Amino acid sequence: AQSVTQLGSHVSVSEGALVLLRCNYSSSVPPYLFWYVQYPNQGLQLLLKYTTGATLVKGINGFEAEFKKSETSFHLTKPSAHMSDAAEYFCAVTIAGGTSYGKLTFGQGTILTVHP
Amino acid sequence: ETGVTQSPTHLIKTRGQQVTLRCSSQSGHNTVSWYQQALGQGPQFIFQYYREEENGRGNFPPRFSGLQFPNYSSELNVNALELDDSALYLCASSSPGQNYEQYFGPGTRLTVT
Numbered sequence: 072a073q074s075v076t077q078l079g080s081h082v083s084v085s086e087g088a089l090v091l092l093r094c095n096y097s098s099s100v101p102p103y104l105f106w107y108v109q110y111p112n113q114g115l116q117l118l119l120k121y122t123t124g125a126t127l128v129k130g131i132n133g134f135e136a137e138f139k140k141s142e143t144s145f146h147l148t149k150p151s152a153h154m155s156d157a158a159e160y161f162c163a164v165t166i167a168g169g170t171s172y173g174k175l176t177f178g179q180g181t182i183l184t185v186h187p
Numbered sequence: 188e189t190g191v192t193q194s195p196t197h198l199i200k201t202r203g204q205q206v207t208l209r210c211s212s213q214s215g216h217n218t219v220s221w222y223q224q225a226l227g228q229g230p231q232f233i234f235q236y237y238r239e240e241e242n243g244r245g246n247f248p249p250r251f252s253g254l255q256f257p258n259y260s261s262e263l264n265v266n267a268l269e270l271d272d273s274a275l276y277l278c279a280s281s282s283p284g285q286n287y288e289q290y291f292g293p294g295t296r297l298t299v300t
Contacts, residue, residue: 075229103287114191114277114291115230122287161229165287173220173287174243175279177229 073098073164077178085186088136090149092181094162097143104126104145105163105175106136121145122167132156157185189214191280191292199298200268208263208295210278218242219261220289221253222277230277234259265297273299 078093096102103122107115118128126138132155136147145162159182163175192211200206212219218237222230232245236255250266259280265272275296279289 096254105288112296114293115279117288120288147189149288163229167287173218173235173281173289174232174245175220175222175230175287175289176232179229180227 073102073166073176074180075162075164075176077160077162077181079181080179081176081182081184082109082133083184083186084152086154087151089146090152090156092147092183093142093162094136094145094147094178096145096162096164098133098164098166100166102164102166104136106130106145106147107161107163107177109159109161109180111152111158116174118160130163149154152183152185154185157183159183191243191278193276193278193289193292193295195291195295197296197298199300200209200300202268202270204268205264206268206297207265208265208276208297210261210263210292210293212261212278212280213290216280216282216290217259218281218283219255220279220281221261221263222279223247224275224277224294225271226274228268233263239284268299270299 074097106118121138139166160177220235221233222229234244239255254262275294277294279291
């Protein structure tokens with residue numbers, strides 16, 4: 072079975088500062104990893120994904136994440152925070168085959184607050 | 188291209204009642220997954236439907252059931268509602284051969300009193 076741990080349920084940054092949201096995963100087989108964003112009272116929007124290939128993936132709204140197998144991590148970063156980035160962010164994992172294929176396992180979420 | 192849509196937006200039910208939630212998948216997508224998101228938590232996988240058959244189920248009791256129709260839309264049915272069923276129910280669709288890449292609808296907020 073797969074699992075995801077998001078370190079820090081709340082992260083607060085100033086506008087223009089670096090955003091770093093941490094995600095560690097557990098999987099016995101190569102994972103597929105995702106970051107989703109959720110604005111209040113809305114569904115989830117896919118920010119970026121890692122399946123195979125390049126370990127640094129770029130997503131929408133200036134976000135990127137790096138898959139580090141040795142550290143079992145997939146941290147989300149953005150060089151300069153914008154007020155509109157304030158939302159809740161979820162890291163998720165699935166695998167490429169087997170009975171868990173297509174079943175996303177989510178972390179508990181990290182609420183990002185951006186101060187002016 | 189039409190995204191994933193869900194209805195209704197909000198719903199209030201009484202404990203013991205039954206509820207049906209509906210989802211229309213994104214154009215070109217043939218797989219639908221349902222998730223339950225309790226307040227302050229990450230979404231939890233309920234089940235997935237592919238070609239009108241259940242294709243994987245999470246740790247939810249049998250009173251959670253579903254259907255998928257020939258046009259790939261889907262329903263989630265919950266019988267004998269309990270207070271703990273209060274949550275945001277999210278539907279996600281994915282395209283053939285890429286059911287790991289899921290696109291979510293806005294959700295249905297269910298409140299059980």
